[in-house]
Amino acid sequence: MTVRLPADLRRSQLIEAGLTVAAEAGIAAVTVRAVAEHAEVSLGVVHYCFENKEALVTAMGEALVQELGAAVGTALHAAAADGRRDCVGPRALREILHRGVAALWSVIESTADRQLLTYEITAYSVRSAGAGPGIGTLQYRVMDTETERFLEAAAEASRMRWTEPMTSLTRSALATIDGVVLRWLVDQDTLAVIAEFDDLAARIAAKAVPS
Known part of the structure; x- marks a missing residue:
């Protein structure tokens, strides 16, 4: 179950997850799915914070x-x-x-x-x-x-x-x-x-x- 966080904290968490994914495998590896998996949240949570x-x-x-x-x-x-x-x-x-x-x-x-x-x-x-x-x-x-x-x-x-x-x-x-x-x-x-x-x-x- 995804823990509910204030929107600004959730955005910060997803940004850091994206940076971690990118640091490990490059920008090409940064996808909504990859970030969701790294942050352990649903795809919907990522899409709620970022359009694409x-x-x-x-x-x-x-x-x-x-x-x-x-x-x-x-x-x-x-x-x-x-x-x-x-x-x-x-x-x-x-x-x-x-x-x-x-x-x-x-x-x-x-x-x-x-x-x-x-x-x-x-x-x-x-x-x-x-x-x-x-x-x-x-x-x-x-x-x-x-x-x-x-x-x-x-x-x-x-x-x-x-x-x-x-x-x-x-x-x-x-x-x-x-x-x-x-x-x-x-x-x-x-x-x-x-x-x-x-x-x-x-x-x-x-x-x-x-x-």
Whole structure:
């Protein structure tokens, strides 16, 4: 017998079941039946919460973006706030940026399965008219926001200013990170990631001058 839960809790349960199924076998394995079986509920319960697979995958993507975005935001905020308060200038900015990429990598490495799912769900949403491109848009909006906050805080803490528009800096940084992470998911070369992230921090730092 299916235990009755409030609608929001039931949706959360089904979203987590969908993410588990996807983590084990990919987005293609996410079906209403598979999610119902994993959550130990009837097909009707899933259909009551989600009209179809596209609606479920969209909700899964939104939950995943919010989860990872919050983790990244917390890590970057801590990196920007840490360090000596009397240390300013280019060297201070480089140190903050290196702490930032180290914190970001820590989140990525500890959530490898979730990272892979973000790529899968984004690709699925772009291909599926029912799911729509909104998941990918949301993903980058969240990451853009967290990255911009970090870069602004880093410049303020080090008394530096950026010489390029924030949107350009953020887009370039995230494009590099996307490529590095996708490559790591394939080859698991952690040392290469660390070197590439360090290089990214140095390249970003070079785009600032004392304020």
